[in-house]
Amino acid sequence: MEDFTRIVHTSPSVTLLGGGAARESDLRESLDFAPLLVCADGGANHAAKWGIRPAGIIGDMDSLSADLSAQTDAPLAGVPVMEVDDQNNTDFEKCLSVVGASLVIGVGFLGKRLDHQLAALNAVCKHAGRSIVLVGEQDVVFRAPPVFTLDLPAGTRVSLHPWTGAQARSEGLRWPVAGLDFQPDGRIGSSNAATGGAMRIETYAGHLLVMLPRQFLGAVVKALGPAV
Numbered sequence: 001m002e003d004f005t006r007i008v009h010t011s012p013s014v015t016l017l018g019g020g021a022a023r024e025s026d027l028r029e030s031l032d033f034a035p036l037l038v039c040a041d042g043g044a045n046h047a048a049k050w051g052i053r054p055a056g057i058i059g060d061m062d063s064l065s066a067d068l069s070a071q072t073d074a075p076l077a078g079v080p081v082m083e084v085d086d087q088n089n090t091d092f093e094k095c096l097s098v099v100g101a102s103l104v105i106g107v108g109f110l111g112k113r114l115d116h117q118l119a120a121l122n123a124v125c126k127h128a129g130r131s132i133v134l135v136g137e138q139d140v141v142f143r144a145p146p147v148f149t150l151d152l153p154a155g156t157r158v159s160l161h162p163w164t165g166a167q168a169r170s171e172g173l174r175w176p177v178a179g180l181d182f183q184p185d186g187r188i189g190s191s192n193a194a195t196g197g198a199m200r201i202e203t204y205a206g207h208l209l210v211m212l213p214r215q216f217l218g219a220v221v222k223a224l225g226p227a228v
Helices: 002-010 024-033 043-050 066-070 091-098 114-126 214-224
Strands: 013-017 036-040 056-059 081-083 103-107 131-135 139-143 147-152 157-162 167-171 189-193 197-205 208-213
Touching: 002 036, 002 056, 002 091, 013 024, 013 043, 013 091, 024 043, 024 103, 024 214, 036 043, 036 091, 056 091, 091 114, 103 214, 114 131, 114 139, 114 208, 131 214, 139 214, 147 214, 197 208, 208 214
Parallel strands: 013 036, 013 103, 036 056, 056 081, 103 131
Antiparallel strands: 131 139, 139 208, 147 197, 157 189, 157 208, 167 197
């Protein structure tokens, strides 16, 4: 357990696997960019099904299959389990409180229960000091850093959703956002589109979530930070 604690505190990039809707292909691609896998409680059920051994499991252990936790053969045998009994936070936030990585890719936190999805997005904005990318079947979602630049083909969907009041400037979007007062209960930025080439979003107030098609996971991860 001591080694596991040290590893998750010092690793620059971590893939977190949750118990929500998830695909093996999404996990394996995420591990290409953040090879250290940590399961959030019931996410270990996915890992065991796919034969992928995590570095450890974090959570309150209310979703981990009893059969899996009791088994003595691979893939979960001997995997460190860090139990965090905090009913005020989701397993995703429990993991984020332990994992010190500057880049976190989350698989299995979108889809299924809406309250869990909203809680995950809330956590992404609460932990604004690092890059957290959530991977879903259709989308990748992340909080816009102060400046984000990415080359995108013309017509690529770029959706912006304010988690708080937010303001930004943009280049390379069909509908520029400069001067707009984004509000979660007012103006939002769904279904904008790239004009082609460099797309730049400069966010200077509030929390703005960016949603792009799933196929751009690798490009987004590379654009977000030096951890890769």
